[in-house]
Amino acid sequence: MWTIVTGDSNSLNRPLTLADTNRPGLELAGYFPDTQTKRLVVLGDKEIGYIEEQMDEISQRRSFEFLTGDNTPCIVIAHGHECPPVLKEIAKRKDFPVFKTEHQTSHAIVSITNYLDECLAExxxxxxxxxxxxxxxxxxxxxxxxxxxxxxxxxxxxxxxxxxxxxxxxxxxxxxxxxxxxxxxxxxxxxxxxxxxxxxxxxxxxxxxxxxxxxxxxxxxxxxxxxxxxxxxxxxxxxxxxxxxxxxxxxxxxxxxxxxxxxxxxxxxxxxxxxxGLDSAKEFEERVLSQISENKKEEFDASVSEH
The missing domain is CATH 3.40.50.300 (P-loop containing nucleotide triphosphate hydrolases)
Structure with missing residues (x-):
């Protein structure tokens, strides 16, 4: 079951062009270079645990402002976790879509990837x-x-x-x-x-x-x-x-x-x-070549015995 945490119908108009997902470990740690911002973001057990135990409000605001940027399609929170209050506040202000699911993180990622692979397939x-x-x-x-x-x-x-x-x-x-x-x-x-x-x-x-x-x-x-x-x-x-x-x-x-x-x-x-690995044509060719080789051997043996 999937639940909308924040965002209205207009927020769902964000383009989604990649089937890959992003589990933002480095982004939560404050490292933003080389991030593929067009990927759907998934927050699982590890991410939520890190947010609750290791991040203060200032670092949360810095990371969530980045993760809710214009290029990011949405954020999915897996395994029934509640949306962090700072993320909910920022997402509501930006009208950014955040979803929640009871599925385990790995199952949610597989479901999302398979669905997007079909929808975005060439x-x-x-x-x-x-x-x-x-x-x-x-x-x-x-x-x-x-x-x-x-x-x-x-x-x-x-x-x-x-x-x-x-x-x-x-x-x-x-x-x-x-x-x-x-x-x-x-x-x-x-x-x-x-x-x-x-x-x-x-x-x-x-x-x-x-x-x-x-x-x-x-x-x-x-x-x-x-x-x-x-x-x-x-x-x-x-x-x-x-x-x-x-x-x-x-x-x-x-x-x-x-x-x-x-x-x-x-x-x-x-x-x-x-x-x-069974090629009937090659099998037949090998049989023919074997027969030719056998015939040549018989001809050679016959010519040797004559002399």
Missing amino acids: SVVIHGELVRVFGVGVLITGKSGMGKSEIALELIKRGHQLVGDDRIDCYKIHDDLVGRTTPMLEGFMELRGVGIINVSRMYGVGAVAHETQIEFQIDLEPFNDSYEYDRVGIEEKEYNEILGIKILKMTIPVSQGRPMSSVIETAVTNFLLLKD
Whole structure:
């Protein structure tokens, strides 16, 4: 539970641009250089103990005048501690927001940081389908008319989950790429010739996921007879960088009658094996090279015995 100690609605208009928090040990000791004033300030057990036992009123006023500066978003007092009277007086005079919570300091910081990480996350919108296949967030991209929605629907019918259709909002949260769709579009799909369908009502609430970490991208392209596709998989892996995060990308040709849902399931299964350090293509290559080496040895032994 969070309680407002000081500050009215206008005080909440302060900009908050950083997800990191500041536990102001040095500031309470009177050292202000190099302080990141744009961070949210958290006062926990140690800070409150130091304020009550070590700081006189003059030193408190000096530190609290600094901590309630124009750049500081707010102060949060954790673990149910009361707001120091000097801080409350200064905050009321400045109309500065101070909050209080019963949560332990560490829990409060984790909650604040996680919430701000999501709210302040860098984002980009990508056109495509986002599905969870065997628990893996798969971003399906390709030109319009490639049948992305139809393929996603087939995957849903096979027990996988839809996260977003057509518009995917991608966020960089910590070091993960997280995808979701807008609340208005969540759970809905557009199928050409059919219109808008409600996936959760047609296939159950388990057919839709709110968000997922994007780990794998499958880019669909029309099958080209003149193009030499990789049939073994030993070529260098291709990656796509989104918001500074690299994810494995696989280009799959689409042709009439090809069972794309099965192909994508196989690709995802192979991706899971790669994550576990099992590369089927390299394993096959090593088997071929071993067989070639064995054949050469047999030829050499045969030529030696002839002479």
